[in-house]
Amino acid sequence: MNMESVQNQLVYTTVKIIAGDGLISSIGTGFFIQRDSETGPINFLVTNKHVVANYEKAEIVFCAKKINQEPDDNSHILITITGLQGFCIKHPDLDICLINMKSVIDAAQKQGNQVFFKSVGKDIFITDDLIKEVSAIEDVIMIGYPEGLIDLKNNKPVVRKGITATCLSLDFEGRKEFMIDAACFHGSSGSPVFLDRTGLITKQTENGFKIGVRHLYYFIGMLRAVPAKTVKGEIKVVDVPTDKKVVSEAELMTNLGYVIKSSCIDEMIEKVISQHIV
Incomplete structure (x- = not known):
């Protein structure tokens, strides 16, 4: 590879x-x-x-x-x-x-x-300046082990693609979070979420222009919970299940997820290091 x-x-x-x-x-x-x-x-x-x-x-x-x-x-x-x-x-x-x-x-x-x-x-953590530039709808990827799935032969995770369901530049419901539209199943807790800014670029050559693909990824957060729908039609927030046995048949996943912003993780790590907790 x-x-x-x-x-x-x-x-x-x-x-x-x-x-x-x-x-x-x-x-x-x-x-x-x-x-x-x-x-x-x-x-x-x-x-x-x-x-x-x-x-x-x-x-x-x-x-x-x-x-x-x-x-x-x-x-x-x-x-x-x-x-x-x-x-x-x-x-x-x-x-x-x-x-x-x-x-x-x-x-x-x-x-x-x-x-x-x-x-x-640190270099791929999204910056405040870039957050100001992103649109309300952006492509994202999430890496993890949904339903515990893993490529055992090669020890590799499963990568899924989705979009931001709420604006990344805003704090959803006043919390340092945003939502994504992606399948979030048992085993996905703790999955990193990256902004996917893959796109076409042009490069000037002697004969004109050459078109290529630019791959840019920024770490924007970690999945922590999902909104689940009960048979009564009520929506409630639950941790992404870590055990299949705890998932009630009366709860339906909505293919949405709550993501803790990367800035929260960054601040925690900086505090831990500065205070010599490790």
Whole structure:
């Protein structure tokens, strides 16, 4: 796989999180964000608080890293995090959880397990200036594990495409959120959402102009909940289910999702680092 492609790199930013206490109790999505600190770079695994809940164990699977630093899609490394809550930093008000992966990854490497993943960098977080330029309706992609689906052979997530259902520049209902029109199922909790600004570009040549395609993606938020419709026609907001058994047959998903804005995640990470919480 060509790792110079932005699209190809994005599918390595997520992992499937299986959390529980002895039994599988929660399945969700996590994605990596890397930030610099005084002690060096730190990789956070970001997800929803309701994915990890109060569980003390989580399993995640990485692709192995080859000697040439490329991913080995057919060789996978299972990492089990015990004492999970000790690694979790939870937002006091929002459904955001940061899992400090530094010691987890260091321990894996000491055991000879070189894991491959990509992190969402600060440079692709959407900026305030760009938010002012976006229209009310924009294309988005969401990466995760709907219904727990995963390409087990290659350890790859499922990518879905949708649109913004509310304006990104506005705070939906006064909250630092917006809505997307995309299929949001069990296992999608914690999925990163990216603005897709793919479009045609022209480049001047000696003989005229050359038309090409430009791929631009900006991290705009994380899925946290969905509006569900009851058989009585009532609409209520529920966390994206992490367990198929908890989904009532009397609740119908609306193919809409509530997304926490990336600025909230950015602010939390900056606070955690500045206050030396990690």
